[in-house]
Amino acid sequence: MKLKYSLITRRTFLNTLFGGWLFAFFSGAFYTLMKFAFPTLGKEPDFVVLDRKDFSDIPNNSVKPFAWGGALGLYFKKEDGSVAALKGVCTHMECNVAYKPEEKKFYCACHQGWFDETGRNIAGPPPKPLEVFDVTEDGDKLIIARKGVKVELPKA
Numbered sequence: 001m002k003l004k005y006s007l008i009t010r011r012t013f014l015n016t017l018f019g020g021w022l023f024a025f026f027s028g029a030f031y032t033l034m035k036f037a038f039p040t041l042g043k044e045p046d047f048v049v050l051d052r053k054d055f056s057d058i059p060n061n062s063v064k065p066f067a068w069g070g071a072l073g074l075y076f077k078k079e080d081g082s083v084a085a086l087k088g089v090c091t092h093m094e095c096n097v098a099y100k101p102e103e104k105k106f107y108c109a110c111h112q113g114w115f116d117e118t119g120r121n122i123a124g125p126p127p128k129p130l131e132v133f134d135v136t137e138d139g140d141k142l143i144i145a146r147k148g149v150k151v152e153l154p155k156a
């Protein structure tokens with residue numbers, strides 16, 4: 001069926017087309033500018049170096065957060081005093097997880113995901129375990145690195 005009149009005018013059509021083109025152009029330019037101004041934005045480090053004294057006195061069966069790039073890292077002192085470090089970001093949809101000391105598990109409140117003390121996903125929708133990092137003590141520094149990344153600090 002052919003309409004006797006158009007639903008939009010030629011001017012509206014051309015304005016929409018031109019506006020869409022302008023939006024796409026400036027979005028691309030803005031993205032490029034942001035990548036130039038902040039080249040590490042959104043990237044995660046291979047390791048972080050922390051002050052050991054800030055983490056040495058946390059009680060057993062607790063966690064202390066640290067910055068893993070722009071993400072949450074969790075320094076974890078287990079019940080037996082051994083330590084671990086994990087990325088505190090859920091593997092389902094990237095919500096931050098919290099440690100539940102009474103249950104000795106990590107919990108993601110977004111969709112009720114659970115991880116055990118080793119970071120293994122044990123209940124709920126998370127498809128993979130939490131990322132676990134290597135923890136090394138070097139003098140008064142604490143080096144937290146991705147698995148397999150070897151870090152040597154310059155000697156003073």
Ligand code: FES
Nearest residue numbers: 090092093108113
């Ligand atoms: S984001 Fe953690 S369970 Fe969905």
